[in-house]
Amino acid sequence: MTETILVRAVTLVDGTSTDILVRDSRIAELGRAIFASADRLIDGAGLIALPGLVDLHTHLREPGFEQSETIFSGSRAAAIGGFTAVHAMANTSPVADTAGVVEQVMSLGDRHGYVTVRPIGAVTRGLEGQQLSEIGAMANSRAQVRVFSDDGKCVSDALLMRRALEYVKTFGGVIAQHAQEPRLTEGAQMNEGSLSGELGLAGWPAVAEEAIIARDVLLAQHVGARLHVCHLSTAGSVEVVRWAKARGIDVTAEVTPHHLLLTEQLAVGYDSRYKVNPPLRRDEDVRAVREGLADGTIDIIATDHAPHPVEAKDCEWEAAAFGMVGLESALSVVQASVVDTGLLDWADIARVFSKTPAAIGQLAGYAQGIAVGAPASFTLYDPSVSRVFEATQLRGKGVNSPYLSTTLPGRIMATFHRGYATVLDGELVDAETVAAAARAHDQAGVGRG
């Protein structure tokens, strides 16, 4: 038996006010002053209802790096951030390059129940860039993998990339490329420019990203395949993707919240919380990726949530690991960078952070957004509050957030995943309740056939 939930007087992304009635895991009714009995009544006054956020780029670290994150802890971090689905990157140990690993990742996610966990398969065996992994087996597995990526590493060999694009096309999937020319970025520590020279840190030049994207869009065009560009970070990359789209090339691109807000200036002081790959770039790059997101050149926002244990960051910059956690802060950072600045409205956010990433990942249930009959996966967000972001607001294992002690707008007040609550009153629903609701959902689903 699943819960009936009635949300009163919430604002939809188009600005209209409505009640939302959730019954049998779906949105049963929308409209003002719905008359119905409900197990749970939620006051939506002042809150925006957004379709459940979908992250196309999450590092959940399990299996293999459970000291950094687990599927359970990462799922909770996602739920408190308003997500109902995440795509788990393949750089685990063992690497997600076989049907066995991707099925394990998916089923762990299903069991915990906070979000849908969609595994991403490795493009090459062991992420070694030598030979293709068992893409077909992963695509045809229970996990039905559709996104393939060596993220963390670039598929730099041009021939291998061509073959990967072609082979994945066979299974209706997409390659998500981490664009980083390896030779140009040997030992790279931060964006290459005046500042890297002054700080004496080896530079990660924009051209190392742009050259790979340029090559890959041409390869995608040549073989007629889809390409997805991960965490695009430079003004030049925006230009290349804009050019490719104008030519009709089937390319999509993502940008991270941190590349929408932060700049390389944060490297001054050598605080390794700001060390990330691709690196934080210049002011003009931040402006360009914001504009690219606003004009549709960049299709989606994805977090690149990259948790690390404390000791991986509590050290010299050059010794520190790349990456930041981002699930918990994502929507707030997006609000600060592109909503409050007037570049995107909430309908745009629903598109770039839910509908389109689901479409790229071929994840069903997100095409309509919040609509009668759609699965009840949505989040209630209060954009009017502002809060000093602290480690106590993180729910994953990693505390390597660049936003600690900074003031961010907005807060997720509730999240519903397939009709049951994962977050209520701004706090996670406990694990047992969520897991039980997930089981009930699955049984009801089986019963309905």
Added chain:
Amino acid sequence: MPARTVLQQADITRALTRISHEILESNRGPENLVVMGIPTRGVILAARIGAMLAEISGTVVPSGSLDVTMYRDDLGRNPTRVPSPTEVPPGGIDGKTVVLVDDVLYSGRTIRSALDALGAIGRPSIVRLATLVDRGHRELPIRPDFVGKNLPSATNERINVHLLEIDGDEFVTIEESEGGE
């Protein structure tokens, strides 16, 4: 309480002249004398005494400066002090009678530092101490040989020495200071 003038310029000159005579008397002449001032105002006083000694005796008496900063025992208790140069006169201090000159003698700790500093640049045969003002309150067994003026003071009072070369005017005042020294 406003500052009270205890020595005018003429008083200072008179005091230094008397000290110079006393130095010559005790040394039985100008031979082997070296006058070393402790920065900042002690250096000016030492130069003046040196000149007076030369004038009185008709013999050049070398004078120099002796920085004691790096020999102090209170470096860690105060803001960082920037040292001043030490200028040892040609001929050095070995075997000489060195007259140390300071403007105000108080706890005696500066003079203790000066004796250490002196030891690092040579070995005088005799060290004497001259001071323009002795205000008392000694914390170490140190006693001046030549005193311009004995000025009994309370610990919460401050003695200000102004000299023409540094301050543009010349006098010694005493005043009450906030919270003592």
Added chain:
Amino acid sequence: MRHLLSTRDLSRDETITILDVAEDMADVAEREVRKVPALRGKTVVNLFFEDSTRTRISFEAAAKRLSADVINFSAKGSSVSKGESLKDTAQTLAAIGADAVVIRHGASGAPHVLANSGWIDAAIVNAGDGTHEHPTQALLDAFTIRRRLHGADSRGHDLDGVSVTIVGDILHSRVARSNAWLLTTLGASVTFVAPATLLPIGVENWPVEVRYDLDIALAAKPDVVMMLRIQGERMHAAFFPSAREYSRIWGLDDERLAVLAADSIVMHPGPMNRGLEISAAAADSPRSTVREQVANGVSIRMAVLYLTLSGEGGKQ
């Protein structure tokens, strides 16, 4: 002064104070007793993650002349990739009661991390970090230039109007970086000369002039020519084709030495590759300050240790 991490943080007045105190410290070296008790009871740790005997003994001599206790901690072998080692080492030194840590580290910014981490409450002195800075080297270079120009009368002087040409591997040189900030702060004009491969991207935004051609730079008769050590392994990373070509185009050979003004100064931070970036004649000429630089290094490091460790700011 709480720490010395970078010459960029130093104002003109602070810099002149350090140089002036170094003059006093140089006087100490000429006394009968070459030691002052200023830092008696203080503990200075030389924490060297990279081998540098010259820099270490210079700091050691400086600390000992100030009567500090010196502990040499050679962390060689602790790989930079083991990030936790810096933290663990710092906490060990804190437990030992180090008042100052002189750190040489292969990772740029490691001294900043140490100073800001909260792992240890000691004065941190950067003795060279990665390809970032080497502030005491720049201070001793400025001190050496000032002494050559003003002799015994150096106190209080800046370097207004002095032209300094720095030649060589600017890209990887912490000496070049520290000097660029410090010398320009003191009013000198700085010119970098190097092949484009050995200049950092964005160098046009630095307060220096940049040239590729050494002969044109020398024709301007700079007051100071500073030759940087060129590392042989750069050749293998395609920064230049061969040592011979580098030496021919960017080396200070005898012919180029002859072009210099009679009162110009030739400097080198050492150790030198004679015959590569500098000819033997240039290294040994009266214009060369190489040996003075070594002696002045001790005075500068005494001044830095004195200013960071004495006074109530030295340790809470």
